[in-house]
Amino acid sequence: MKKDKATIGRDPYEIEQREWKHRQSKERYKQLLTIASPIFLLLLWEVMSRTGIIDIRFFPPPSAILGTFVKMIASGAMADHIGVSLYRIFAGFLAGVIPGVVIGLLMGLYSPIRHFVQPIVMALMPIPTLALLPIIIILFGIGDLSKVVTIAGSVFFPVVINTAAGVLNIDRIYLDVANNYGAGKVQFFFKIALPGALPVMLEGIQMGQAIALLTIVAAEMMGATSGIGYLIWTSYKAFLLQEMYVGLILISFFGYLFSLMLRGLQKKLLPWR
Amino acid sequence: MRKKAKIEIRNLTKAFYKKQSSVTALDDISLSIGEGEFVCIVGPSGCGKTTLLRILAGLEQPSIGEFEIRSEQEGRPLQSMVFQERGVIPWLTVKENVAFGLKMRKMPKDVIRERTEYYLKKTGLDPFSHLYPKELSGGMKQRVSIARAFANDPEILLMDEPFAALDEQNKFILQEELLSIWSETKKTVIFITHSIDEALLLSDRILLMSAQPGKIIQQVNIDTPRPRTVEDIRKDPKLAAQFVDIWKHLQDEVQRSRKENK
Numbered sequence: 001m002k003k004d005k006a007t008i009g010r011d012p013y014e015i016e017q018r019e020w021k022h023r024q025s026k027e028r029y030k031q032l033l034t035i036a037s038p039i040f041l042l043l044l045w046e047v048m049s050r051t052g053i054i055d056i057r058f059f060p061p062p063s064a065i066l067g068t069f070v071k072m073i074a075s076g077a078m079a080d081h082i083g084v085s086l087y088r089i090f091a092g093f094l095a096g097v098i099p100g101v102v103i104g105l106l107m108g109l110y111s112p113i114r115h116f117v118q119p120i121v122m123a124l125m126p127i128p129t130l131a132l133l134p135i136i137i138i139l140f141g142i143g144d145l146s147k148v149v150t151i152a153g154s155v156f157f158p159v160v161i162n163t164a165a166g167v168l169n170i171d172r173i174y175l176d177v178a179n180n181y182g183a184g185k186v187q188f189f190f191k192i193a194l195p196g197a198l199p200v201m202l203e204g205i206q207m208g209q210a211i212a213l214l215t216i217v218a219a220e221m222m223g224a225t226s227g228i229g230y231l232i233w234t235s236y237k238a239f240l241l242q243e244m245y246v247g248l249i250l251i252s253f254f255g256y257l258f259s260l261m262l263r264g265l266q267k268k269l270l271p272w273r
Numbered sequence: 274m275r276k277k278a279k280i281e282i283r284n285l286t287k288a289f290y291k292k293q294s295s296v297t298a299l300d301d302i303s304l305s306i307g308e309g310e311f312v313c314i315v316g317p318s319g320c321g322k323t324t325l326l327r328i329l330a331g332l333e334q335p336s337i338g339e340f341e342i343r344s345e346q347e348g349r350p351l352q353s354m355v356f357q358e359r360g361v362i363p364w365l366t367v368k369e370n371v372a373f374g375l376k377m378r379k380m381p382k383d384v385i386r387e388r389t390e391y392y393l394k395k396t397g398l399d400p401f402s403h404l405y406p407k408e409l410s411g412g413m414k415q416r417v418s419i420a421r422a423f424a425n426d427p428e429i430l431l432m433d434e435p436f437a438a439l440d441e442q443n444k445f446i447l448q449e450e451l452l453s454i455w456s457e458t459k460k461t462v463i464f465i466t467h468s469i470d471e472a473l474l475l476s477d478r479i480l481l482m483s484a485q486p487g488k489i490i491q492q493v494n495i496d497t498p499r500p501r502t503v504e505d506i507r508k509d510p511k512l513a514a515q516f517v518d519i520w521k522h523l524q525d526e527v528q529r530s531r532k533e534n535k
Contacts, residue, residue: 171359173356173357173359173360174360174362176330176332176354176356176360177354177356177360177362177373178377179331179332180330180331180332180352180353180354181350181353181373181374181377181378181421181425182350182374182377182378183377184377187376187377191362191365191373191376191377192362195364196364198364270364271405272363272364272365272405272406272407273363273407
């Protein structure tokens with residue numbers, strides 16, 4: 001085997017350190033790419049809109065949308081729309097996630113419950129909650145509650161399914177270990193079932209978060225007097241496309257933000273992965 | 274000069290029923306294991322040796338027959354199992370894994386701390402006590418599993434091919450470490466393996482099992498003085514002869530069951 005002359009007689013750690021630094025800078029480069037990609041998209045949009053490659057009437061440049069956003073904030077109505085939507089998203093998200101996790105855990109832990117509940121879940125899941133919106137509005141009114149219920153109904157399903165799957169997918173050997181070392185029911189739940197199910201469960205919650213945003217816009221478009229969805233809909237009807245884009249971009253921004261937050265939470269909760 | 278029986282197995286039979294093919298995994302096994310004895314069960318894969326261990330571990334019920342583990346001390350668990358490599362729980366740190374049995378039994382905090390620390394030190398795991406298993410090598414993981422079982426201070430130890438997934442060097446090191454911890458506690462051990470070398474090194478007695486139906490077909494007493502090392506096993510002509518003897522037996526067994534299942 002031929003040896004590279006330059007490497008003979010040199011400190012191996014120095015060489016490895018250079019290698020390590022190289023890997024580090026590569027990591028940084030990847031992080032940079034992640035941050036750059038949305039900026040790139042916005043820039044591309046800006047340029048194409050300004051140069052007339054895409055129709056400026058339908059696709060106003062982001063800078064103009066930002067200007068409109070600032071104006072809307074200044075007028076005071078904007079903060080209310082954002083606040084009310086965020087409140088509905090959080091309330092609906094929690095109202096869907098909490099029962100989803102509880103029922104999912106019960107399904108995973110107790111097979112009679114699973115066999116009884118599973119068909120119901122499977123049958124109800126394909127029905128879009130939005131299709132039930134008229135009934136939800138009749139039952140819960142046109143205010144916040146009907147939106148919260150709609151979001152909760154949509155978020156519930158991915159969470160319940162993933163939580164149950166998370167429990168069922170725990171490697172059998174850990175159940176044997178718990179049994180063999182005499183874990184009681186409560187200990188089994190907290191030391192084995194819950195932490196073991198957590199990774200898949202969090203995937204479901206991540207999905208639920210995305211669905212919550214999809215749902216809020218549609219729900220507020222159909223029966224609401226405030227909120228980001230309402231803003232999008234009324235702006236569209238009045239052909240105020242810049243205002244409409246403000247709403248759309250806000251939703252996309254919040255989606256991005258929530259994903260980052262959930263991913264951070266995931267890292268915190270799953271240090272062992 | 275058999276000592277007092279620690280484990281008594283009487284007419285134990287285990288069958289697995291399936292609509293198409295029912296299997297007798299264990300066929301009328303009777304066995305008595307003395308206090309402090311280190312017994313290895315050797316047999317071809319699928320001979321039911323793991324089933325036997327799982328029954329003793331309370332993870333499986335026998336179809337017929339019974340067994341008894343004599344309890345010496347109030348409050349001690351009857352048995353603890355050292356599982357194969359995957360048996361270390363990934364979401365618990367090394368320390369939490371070692372303390373697992375003690376915590377499950379709700380021992381006093383200072384007892385848990387003291388015993389956990391003792392066995393972490395004993396197995397050389399103390400520098401890693403706050404790491405998660407994903408950061409450990411296979412050998413280190415198995416040390417966790419062994420420390421967990423010994424820390425639990427059971428009446429008997431059950432080991433299910435704990436070193437099967439390790440490379441040769443690590444296996445030798447861990448075998449000798451196991452022997453040194455064992456010689457200190459003098460626990461009764463049932464150890465399952467398919468390695469004859471391993472059985473010769475570790476055991477006072479080797480039980481040979483046949484496959485389908487699972488029976489104990491031969492017992493070999495190993496009276497080579499302890500402490501033994503891997504080199505001793507390789508050099509000793511008597512052990513070499515025993516190796517060949519066991520080898521032949523297993524060979525015949527595998528051939529026979531292959532023919533019958535054709």
